[in-house]
Amino acid sequence: MGRNTLGTLEQAVMMVILALGDGAYGVAIRDELSRRTRREHTLGAVYTTLDRLSAKELLESHLGEPTPTRGGRAKRYFKLTGEGRQALDHAVNTHHELEYGLDLAGKGA
């Protein structure tokens, strides 16, 4: 069992995939990521991350059907594997452990 440490973007992408549920394919992921992150991300950056996470078997994917809209090519949908879920949970817990006792910027919102 390899110690799977996650980068910032990797974590972000995985969380966005969870948030999107079904419907988590490249472009949607990019958009939601940019939205939550308040920062533009290129498609290339996202797909690269998706590929690497898949290679590590933290994500799995399947092709959907083409949509009948102009240029509606088939989308590849992603979701977390069990291992991916575990790795993400671990990363998030670690982050909380690190935050513990600090008073950081107010969350408000």
Added chain:
Amino acid sequence: MGRNTLGTLEQAVMMVILALGDGAYGVAIRDELSRRTRREHTLGAVYTTLDRLSAKELLESHLGEPTPTRGGRAKRYFKLTGEGRQALDHAVNTHHELEYGLDLAGKGA
């Protein structure tokens, strides 16, 4: 004003520095980091990160006095700059934004 994105370890180190307050020098940072992270980190890894954050002016440091214990060489103490604080706050907020709405495995504290 550069967009200062922080890596996982960079964030962790900065949070540990906050947690340690005065007394945040290399070895102590490494130890507290390993403790909170439940994972061993080498000193080399920590110092490299410290250097890079300093180069980006997210950290500042000053030398302390040698302690009278055997091998008690002078320590270099680190703390966040204003810019560093800002960058960390931003990173943490973004992380919260990403977590929003997800139910992740939250253990008790």
Added chain:
DNA sequence: GACCCAATATACATTGTAGAAGAAATATAG
């Protein structure tokens, strides 16, 4: 074919990580 949406390939910059080497202090042998 022109045009659109989505995915893949490629290249380079930044971060993560480890190990070896160096610097500064105290202790201790002779």
Added chain:
DNA sequence: CTATATTTCTTCTACAATGTATATTGGGTC
């Protein structure tokens, strides 16, 4: 004393993994 061993802390160096951008390809409507 003073030479060197020993301890603590830091710096240097090298390479792996991740972050990021741009260009290219693949498959669909009009």
